[in-house]
Amino acid sequence: MHRFAIAALSAALLVSAGAASAQDYRIPFGDLDLGSLEGAAAFDARVNDAAGRACRLGAPLLDARCRTRFRAEAMRQLPAARRDDYARARGGRILAMVPIVYG
Numbered sequence: 678m679h680r681f682a683i684a685a686l687s688a689a690l691l692v693s694a695g696a697a698s699a700q701d702y703r704i705p706f707g708d709l710d711l712g713s714l715e716g717a718a719a720f721d722a723r724v725n726d727a728a729g730r731a732c733r734l735g736a737p738l739l740d741a742r743c744r745t746r747f748r749a750e751a752m753r754q755l756p757a758a759r760r761d762d763y764a765r766a767r768g769g770r771i772l773a774m775v776p777i778v779y780g
Contacts, residue, residue, distance in 0.1 A: 692727065692751050702727040704751055711755075712762035720763065724751045 692702050704723050710716035725748070732743035752760060 692731075692747060692754060700731070702731055706755070706759065710762075711759050712766050714766050717763050717766035724748055727751075 692704060704720075704727050706720055706723070709719050711720055725744075728744040728747040728751075731747055732740045734740050734743055752763075755763065
């Protein structure tokens with residue numbers, strides 16, 4: 678049980694800022710409940726902070742595109758269960774395949 682708790686607390690994403698800078702950014706999320714509104718907001722703040730540090734390219738349009746790609750990559754790297762929790766907290770819909778039986 679203790680090993681799981683330590684692993685969960687140390688969970689972090691390693692997002693690359695891109696080939697141009699070749700720098701990685703760690704975004705911790707193991708201490709957050711991504712299924713809660715507060716946890717999802719804290720995760721957003723961490724991702725936005727890292728994206729702001731990573732995407733200082735000089736031109737506003739390039740910076741905006743970089744931040745958008747950075748946030749998408751951070752979400753892609755979240756484990757599926759945590760991504761589902763985040764989506765529920767943010768009000769997103771998660772659809773499941775359900776067999777329909779006619780008869």
